[in-house]
Amino acid sequence: MLEAHLKKSFNLPQFRRGQKEIIAAVLAKKDALAVLPTGGGKSLCYQFPATYHQKLVIVVSPLVALMKDQVMSLGAKSVKAGCLYAGQSDAEKRLIFSQINEGGSYILYLSPERVQKPGFQEWVKNRDIALFAVDEAHCVSQWGHDFREEYAELKILKKLRPDVPILALTASATPTVLDDIAKNLQLVKPERMVHGFYRSNLFYQVSHCADDKDKSAMLLQSLKQHTQGRVIIYCGTRKVTEDLAAFLAEHVKQVGFYHAGLSQEQRTKVQTDYASGKLRILVATNAFGMGIDQPDVRLVVHFQMPANIDSLYQEMGRAGRDEKPSTCLLLYSKKDKGLQSFFIQSSPAVKEIKDLRWRNLNALVAYCEVAECRHAEILTYYKDSQRLKACGHCDACDPKSSRLIEKPAAAVIVKKASAKKITESQLSDIEEKRFQVLRTWRKAKAQELDIPAFVIFGDKTLLDIAKKNPQSMDELKNIYGIGEAKLEKFGWDLLAEMSQK
Numbered sequence: 494m495l496e497a498h499l500k501k502s503f504n505l506p507q508f509r510r511g512q513k514e515i516i517a518a519v520l521a522k523k524d525a526l527a528v529l530p531t532g533g534g535k536s537l538c539y540q541f542p543a544t545y546h547q548k549l550v551i552v553v554s555p556l557v558a559l560m561k562d563q564v565m566s567l568g569a570k571s572v573k574a575g576c577l578y579a580g581q582s583d584a585e586k587r588l589i590f591s592q593i594n595e596g597g598s599y600i601l602y603l604s605p606e607r608v609q610k611p612g613f614q615e616w617v618k619n620r621d622i623a624l625f626a627v628d629e630a631h632c633v634s635q636w637g638h639d640f641r642e643e644y645a646e647l648k649i650l651k652k653l654r655p656d657v658p659i660l661a662l663t664a665s666a667t668p669t670v671l672d673d674i675a676k677n678l679q680l681v682k683p684e685r686m687v688h689g690f691y692r693s694n695l696f697y698q699v700s701h702c703a704d705d706k707d708k709s710a711m712l713l714q715s716l717k718q719h720t721q722g723r724v725i726i727y728c729g730t731r732k733v734t735e736d737l738a739a740f741l742a743e744h745v746k747q748v749g750f751y752h753a754g755l756s757q758e759q760r761t762k763v764q765t766d767y768a769s770g771k772l773r774i775l776v777a778t779n780a781f782g783m784g785i786d787q788p789d790v791r792l793v794v795h796f797q798m799p800a801n802i803d804s805l806y807q808e809m810g811r812a813g814r815d816e817k818p819s820t821c822l823l824l825y826s827k828k829d830k831g832l833q834s835f836f837i838q839s840s841p842a843v844k845e846i847k848d849l850r851w852r853n854l855n856a857l858v859a860y861c862e863v864a865e866c867r868h869a870e871i872l873t874y875y876k877d878s879q880r881l882k883a884c885g886h887c888d889a890c891d892p893k894s895s896r897l898i899e900k901p902a903a904a905v906i907v908k909k910a911s912a913k914k915i916t917e918s919q920l921s922d923i924e925e926k927r928f929q930v931l932r933t934w935r936k937a938k939a940q941e942l943d944i945p946a947f948v949i950f951g952d953k954t955l956l957d958i959a960k961k962n963p964q965s966m967d968e969l970k971n972i973y974g975i976g977e978a979k980l981e982k983f984g985w986d987l988l989a990e991m992s993q994k
Contacts, residue, residue: 495545502544503570509534511688511878515660516541519624522658524680526630526671528875530810533689535662536563539626544572544598548623552602553647555629560602567600576602596621605632605643614653622657625650627678630661631803634673635846651679659683664810665803668876690806690877694813696896697867697887699823699860708796708824709740710901715794715822716745716774718898722791722819723767724774727808729797729832731778737796738776747773753780782808788815794822798829800836801853802860802874822898825861830854855974859951865936866890870945920959927991928959934990938983949983950974962991 495513499505508516511529515538518525529535543550554560560576567574575589593599607613627633632644650659661674661683675683702708716724726741728734731752738750749772751763766772768787775781779799793812799805805823813819837850860870868884871877883890888897920928932955939946954974963969966984975984 495541498545499541502572503537503541505537509537509689511686512537514688515684515686518684518686519658519660520545524658524675524683525660526675526680526683526685527660527662528664528666528671528687528690529662530664530689530692530806533664535628535664538662539624539628539660540567540572540600542624543600546623547596547598548621549593549599549601550624550626551617551622552600552626552628553605553608554602555605555632555641555644557604563600563602572600573598574600574602577607578604593620605641605647608649609643609646614649617653622654624660625654625657626660626662628662629664630674630678631663631666631670633661633677634666634670645677648677648679651681665807665875667803667874670803687875687877688879690872690875691868691879691881691884692810692813693884693886694816694818695809695886696818696820696894697809697871698820698898699825699867699888700898701861702824702826704826704828708826709737711822711824711898712737712741712794712796713744714901715792715820715898716741719792719820722773722789723770723787724792724794725781725790725808725811726774726776726794726796727799728776728778729799729829733797734776734778741774741776745774747771749775751775751777751781753778779804779808782811787811789817790814791817791819792822793819794824796824797832798823798825798857798861800833800850800857802857802871803853805857805860806871806875818896820896820898823861830858856948859947859974860945862951862953863947864889864952865946870947873939873943873945874948876943919956924959924962927962928955930990931955931958931987934986938986950979958987958991964988964991 495516496507499508510533511527512534515525515527519538519542527535527538529538539550539552557576557578560578564574564576573592575592577586577589589601593601627647632641633647634640635645659678659680661678661680663674666674671685700711702711712726726737728737731754734750734752738748742748749763749766751760755763763772763775767775790812793809795805795808799808809821812821833854837847837854840847840850842850863870866881866883866889867887869881872880885891886894886896891897935946935949935955939949951974954972957973961968961972963972966980966988969975969980969984969987
């Protein structure tokens with residue numbers, strides 16, 4: 494029955510992974526927390542109930558451009574929709590409300606700020622509404638990577654209309670963030686559905702580089718291997734963004750840059766040029782992202798490490814939305830952690846938030862340094878309904894892949910080595926044996942606790958243990974990466990492993 498309506502109203506042959514379960518929950522008037530990755534089809538989850546119930550659905554969205562795109566797309570499918578935003582004429586607003594008053598299916602997009610307006614709050618009390626949808630719902634949580642004060646006030650929706658289900662949607666959120674979203678939106682026993690983090694067309698690679706010179710060489714090599722389709726290169730600061738774009742312009746064509754320091758007119762032009770194909774390669778800060786939907790991005794490179802795994806995953810997710818093979822490359826050097834550390838230290842956030850950001854940063858560093866399947870680690874990190882032991886298409890699973898970005902012949906790259914190579918170059922035979930025992934223990938413990946291996950310890954910690962061979966809790970305190978919390982949680986396990994060798 495749902496499939497028939499999907500074909501009739503949206504001309505789609507079948508649901509994508511997770512969509513049917515999410516839609517079924519809200520049709521049954523249940524609150525729901527749904528995580529679908531970038532390109533996973535989140536919008537259908539709130540568009541479908543409007544056409545199915547022939548009622549109004551209200552969608553809270555943070556970007557006017559995104560709202561307009563959605564309205565235009567729905568219009569092409571003969572689905573009635575409109576959006577309210579600052580700067581609209583009174584005539585445009587009257588037309589929208591007139592269409593809603595006609596009854597039947599309608600999808601209304603608006604900003605979180607508009608929800609707070611007294612006029613809207615009075616109006617919404619007497620409407621026949623099928624669903625409230627909160628898009629980019631991670632913005633609700635102070636523990637998320639993009640917290641916004643105006644989103645935190647959306648709890649008013651449940652107070653205004655406790656009879657209307659709320660669907661909170663996001664592309665990436667940890668279990669902690671999902672708990673916070675449910676609490677802040679005052680959701681009632683929400684269904685929690687996490688689907689689709691596995692992107693089988695993406696090749697994940699982390700390359701360790703000594704400095705920016707080595708990174709630049711590796712970047713040029715990645716562009717040499719990807720001459721077709723669009724490219725996004727993410728940087729941590731505006732200066733690096735502009736400098737890198739200037740450097741690339743000396744070697745390749747159709748390069749532009751984007752950051753929040755540009756005027757609105759400049760940013761719009763860059764986005765338009767990138768969308769039209771006038772620009773093929775875009776160097777950008779994280780200001781370029783939300784609402785960007787170019788299907789043929791063949792390569793996403795992080796020239797500098799972002800703040801956390803949420804940001805990394807969301808930005809990598811802009812590659813290969815057309816489901817064709819695409820590459821996600823993170824160029825990692827030790828000084829990248831210094832830049833993110835500076836951002837945390839300079840932040841006015843309270844201690845609890847800063848502590849979380851430190852933990853998230855350390856987790857990302859460990860992700861870069863742990864030689865385990867990268868897709869499997871991501872799926873476990875997000876508690877996806879699907880799990881893998883090995884994907885076969887990342888640098889850890891297939892270090893000889895034809896999709897791997899090759900080491901430039903002229904560059905001295907501190908290449909991501911396999912665990913075997915690390916031990917051969919740095920450890921004695923007995924130390925190497927300890928290291929392999931520790932890696933086996935870490936993998937088993939990660940499976941037991943259902944957490945990624947990098948959340949337990951990075952390779953650097955295991956190497957330090959293998960070399961120092963600690964035999965007491967006090968000696969473990971001197972190991973790199975073992976604080977009080979990790980000592981309490983894993984200390985006795987580590988000592989038990991060490992006593993056997």
